[in-house]
Amino acid sequence: MRLAFVLGEIGSGLRRNLSMVVSVILVTFVSLTFVGAAGLLQMQITQMKGYWYDKVQVAVFLCSDNSSSPNCAAGPVTDEQKKNIESLLSSPAIKQYVNSSNYESQADALKHFKEQFANSPIVDSVSADQLPSSFRINMVNPEKYQIINESFSSVPGVDSVVDQRQLLEKLFSVMNGASVVAVGIAALMVVCAVLLIATTIRLSAFSRRRETGIMRLVGASKAVIQLPFVLEGVIAAVIGAVLASTTLWLVAKFFVEDNLAQQYRDTAFISANQALLVAPVLILLGILLAGVSSLLTLRKYLKV
Amino acid sequence: MIxxxxxxxxxxxxxxxxxxSISLEIDRGEFAFLVGASGSGKSTFLRLVLKxxxxxxxxxxxAGQNVANISSWRxxxxxxxIGVVFQDFRLLPQKTVFANVAFAMQVIGKSRGIIRETVPEVLKTVGLEGKENRMPHELSGGEQQRVAxxxxxxxxxxxxxxxxxxGNLDPTTSLGIMKVLDKINQxxxxxxxxxxxxxxxxxxRKRVIELRNGVIVRDEAKALYTSMIPVVSSAQKHDDGPRVSEVGSANEAEGNK
Structure with a gap:
């Protein structure tokens, strides 16, 4: 009976305050979408890190005809220098940091280049001797890149040592920046949502002050009086959270999974299922936001 | 009781x-009038009883309990x-007579069966049988007060x-309300x-407790609105009520020094 009564109260409250309830739904929807987007971006970064860091290597580029560094003043790398580098790689001091290494000749480099830029006209104007040969080193711990750099950069015949991870770091820092922006917007919207929920509850409490006054007088418990208001806010916020989750899932499914992932097959993208993992977090967050802000408001505007 | x-x-x-410094006691089953001008402390008295x-x-x-010791959740x-009735009825305008009375039972979790049984009974007690489905605005002031x-x-x-x-009713209607209250008291x-x-x-002709400026100036059984004992001077005024307790009059005397 009491449950039915509380549910009836919620229903009438939602109907009476429809426009405010809709605005609460929209604001929580937008704010939680941004929160979720930031979460998905972070997931994407972790995913890419895991995927690329396995593959990405430190490249020791050797001198070619086109090299301009002072180390290459003597001209292209000689076989002797190459052997020297190879033996340095297998020396115990370096070997402990190296997982595996292989030599990429100029011909190999051209092949990889052609694969990578298959659709670009630049392929036709590039020849093998324009590309440097290199040693590709896969490290046990990629963080120890500096050791390779110090050991090889001044060895004769070495043009430069490049940590390819750093190229990715740039991409990741852009993505991190984007997620920081998303979190910032989300925080702002969350503040809006909290204030709006507070205002809605306040209005709702005001428009039903007759009922609550009578409830108080006849000895209704605090829970029976306050629960309809709290649940009103929570229901609106949950609807907003569900909308946000759906939107994120749609984006992950149709934009990322069916579009980006098809175009860039060699990159790991998050899947739509992972977007579903964000949903419970968003819903919980919505409940928490609405619950806390309405309880605080009621303490002030609904004396029991 | 109080x-x-x-x-x-x-x-x-x-x-x-x-x-x-008010001291008084109202016994179980008693009917007491609280009289006095506006601002004499009548409403404050009622608010204190309700906590x-x-x-x-x-x-x-x-009911034997110090209200200061009742925790907020109790x-x-x-x-x-404690039932409360106001001058302005305070009915819910969009609910029928039946629903207005049932509301008081719903919010404390009474079952539907008990509500359907009790509400018509109570409406009969206050003389409103047959008006269960009317809306408050269709009723006269006296009837609205009966619903309340x-x-x-x-x-x-x-x-x-x-x-x-x-307070909002004409004398004849008021008399009807008093009969209802008397019945409830009985x-x-x-x-x-x-x-x-x-x-x-x-x-x-019930007990009358008269307040003036926050002090009890009269407490008589079966009394009239105005004191039957002539007031001699303002200094004596506080001691003229035969039912004023010893403590109460002593304190009032102290307060007036």
Missing amino acids: RFDNVTKIYDSKGRPALD EDRATRGAVYV VPKMRRG IARAVVNRPGILLADEPT NGTTVVMATHDDDIVNSM
């Missing part, structure tokens, strides 16, 4: 206390033992507080009614 023990209530520390306010000093006992339970009384007593409280229940409910309707007080 006992005030040296109760003082101060709203504004600079001003005069709303109630000044809407805290006494600044002294203790208020309701206040609702305490209020279930029905709502106040539907949970069978031991105490009924009425704050100027006839069923064993303690009734405390704040009023300044002298006709009603005179016709009922």
Whole structure:
């Protein structure tokens, strides 16, 4: 009976305050979408890190005809220098940091280049001797890149040592920046949502002050009086959270999974299922936001 | 049923206390009028009984319990033992007569069956049988007040507080309301009614507690609205009530020095 009564109260409250309830739904929807987007971006970064860091290597580029560094003043790398580098790689001091290494000749480099830029006209104007040969080193711990750099950069015949991870770091820092922006917007919207929920509850409490006054007088418990208001806010916020989750899932499914992932097959993208993992977090967050802000408001505007 | 023990209530520390060291006792089943001009402390008295306010000093006992010791989560339970009626009825305009009375039972979790059984009974007690499905605006003022009384007593409280229940009604209608309150009182409910309707007080001949500026100036059984004992001087005025307790009069004398 009491449950039915509380549910009836919620229903009438939602109907009476429809426009405010809709605005609460929209604001929580937008704010939680941004929160979720930031979460998905972070997931994407972790995913890419895991995927690329396995593959990405430190490249020791050797001198070619086109090299301009002072180390290459003597001209292209000689076989002797190459052997020297190879033996340095297998020396115990370096070997402990190296997982595996292989030599990429100029011909190999051209092949990889052609694969990578298959659709670009630049392929036709590039020849093998324009590309440097290199040693590709896969490290046990990629963080120890500096050791390779110090050991090889001044060895004769070495043009430069490049940590390819750093190229990715740039991409990741852009993505991190984007997620920081998303979190910032989300925080702002969350503040809006909290204030709006507070205002809605306040209005709702005001428009039903007759009922609550009578409830108080006849000895209704605090829970029976306050629960309809709290649940009103929570229901609106949950609807907003569900909308946000759906939107994120749609984006992950149709934009990322069916579009980006098809175009860039060699990159790991998050899947739509992972977007579903964000949903419970968003819903919980919505409940928490609405619950806390309405309880605080009621303490002030609904004396029991 | 209700006992005030040296109760003082101060709203504004600079001003005069709303109630000044009041002591009195209203027994179970009693009918008492609380009379006095506006601002004499009648409403404050009722608010203290309901624990809407805290006494600044002294203790208020309701049904043997010091209300100051009732924790906030048990206040609702305490209020279930007290029915309240106001001058302005306070009905829910979009609910029928039946729904208005049933509301008081719904919010404390009574079952549908009990509600359907009890509400018509109570409506009969207040003389509203056959009007269950009317809306409040279709009723006269007196009928609306009867609905409010029905709502106040539907949970069978031991105490009924009425704050100027006839303040908005004409004399004939008021008399009808008083008959209802008398009937409720005869069923064993303690009734405390704040009023300044002298006709009603005179016709009922019940206990009259007169407040003036926050002190009890008269407490008589079977009394009239105005004192039957002539007032000699303002200094003696506070001692003329035969039912003023010893403590109360001593304190009032002290307060007037």
